């Protein structure tokens with residue numbers, strides 16, 4: 001699952017076309033597009049819009065397991081040329097000074113840069129950094145539900161002291177993103193291949209759902225069951241070893257005890 | 271060699287020559303400024319396992335707790351035992367290592383103000399008066415693993431040479447010994463090498479150099495006059511552990527001169543329960559943690575009878591090669607290196 005957050009629809013058009021995304025049906029406070037495992041939300045401009053959009057997608061996907069997050073958009077920069085794309089390796093919220101460091105451990109093969117999130121359009125470009133209006137809020141919201149390695153922000157330079165922000169048009173924004181689609185595609189592919197094994201490792205045992213229908217498990221017992229099944233799977237593979245076959249048991253309690261006993265007697269071999 | 275994903279540099283130490291040297295060696299990497307290393311290292315939403323694939327190097331200055339009392343039972347068991355950590359985390363990836371459960375981040379943090387460490391170590395030695403003191407440098411990392419960047423040996427070997435009443439233990443799984451061999455063997459510096467049976471090492475000690483490389487390095491060090499110690503910590507319980515440990519000892523002592531060893535120790539698998547739980551969350555697919563563990567005084571351990579059986583067997587096997595006087599059991603709750 002990859003959730004893309006953009007502020008403006010013109011930052012999204014290329015992606016919608018490229019990934020053949022469809023509008024998500026139903027009543028939503030944001031425009032949302034979807035294609036397979038990719039969801040895109042158009043948040044609107046500013047920190048509170050970005051945080052709200054992330055929160056909304058989090059709520060929609062509560063049951064869907066771990067996700068990766070990608071904020072895509074335009075940004076001003078003191079020094080970089082127009083059209084340059086980069087990943088943010090340091091995001092600072094100018095209003096409160098809070099600084100975030102999205103870990104750069106996945107092999108993105110992209111240049112990276114500092115990014116300052118401002119509340120009003122930056123026209124002075126005071127620091128050797130990029131400037132946007134969403135990333136800090138997006139990031140701090142997204143890391144509530146995902147590990148930071150899977151929360152990234154990618155920006156394309158749209159303005160700098162030589163080409164001020166006032167010159168930006170909707171078509172220009174679209175072109176900027178379109179020209180960087182190869183980079184964005186790679187970025188999404190990298191996130192995808194990193195999140196896939198992560199999701200698999202954390203997925204519940206294939207028999208979990210069937211087992212909880214079979215007997216009554218309390219919430220604590222469900223957690224125990226999840227853990228015991230996972231450990232059993234690691235040591236014995238699938239299906240469950242014969243002593244843990246469900247037909248031999250009459251309740252959740254006896255089943256959990258058998259699973260646990262099976263693990264006690266196991267000797268690791270290399 | 272570790273390929274860092276990035277360099278984080280605390281603003282306060284960017285100007286230091288040691289930092290400038292490292293920056294030059296890593297020119298192609300992103301250089302990211304930060305105020306304090308904790309901003310990068312400590313945030314909650316981080317995944318040690320994901321970061322371990324391509325950790326970053328964080329260059330920082332330490333401000334306090336330079337020298338700490340060694341945990342009870344750690345090391346040779348003497349009084350006046352201390353440890354210091356110039357580096358947090360290590361480039362190897364041993365599945366039993368407690369660092370994975372203790373830290374949220376797998377980035378390496380290198381504290382570059384060695385002179386401040388030196389000052390505090392001197393003060394500690396002075397406080398011990400005429401009594402000998404012991405300093406362990408491999409508690410939160412592998413002492414030599416990032417040597418190419420840290421140049422730890424270049425500073426601390428001459429330092430300890432000048433304080434013969436103190437002993438320094440470097441603990442390592444590295445086979446890179448050039449940094450040691452370029453110095454004359456120092457009597458009060460002990461190089462402690464950890465070994466596990468081949469099968470255990472292959473399964474659990476990822477990225478650690480092979481046994482043959484490490485034993486060859488150990489032999490060179492011994493020939494150059496360095497005082498070596500052997501660490502078999504943690505002993506890993508598995509089906510063939512008896513023959514595997516016997517074989518390991520036989521191979522080691524057919525190469526190293528046991529009479530020249532400083533000490534030999536074994537240690538049981540013991541890990542604070544909170545660290546253990548964190549590691550299981552990170553590695554739910556790891557067989558080492560899928561079996562049964564007991565809890566003894568807040569530590570996750572093998573069952574008592576397994577511990578007793580393993581210790582008895584390994585000690586008996588060891589005493590075929592070494593005198594009991596140089597042997598001790600390490601009794602801490604954590605194992606690194």
Ligand code: SF4
Nearest residue numbers: 360362364367606607
């Ligand atoms: S046990 Fe030692 S060598 Fe292995 S990862 Fe931990 S510190 Fe590094």
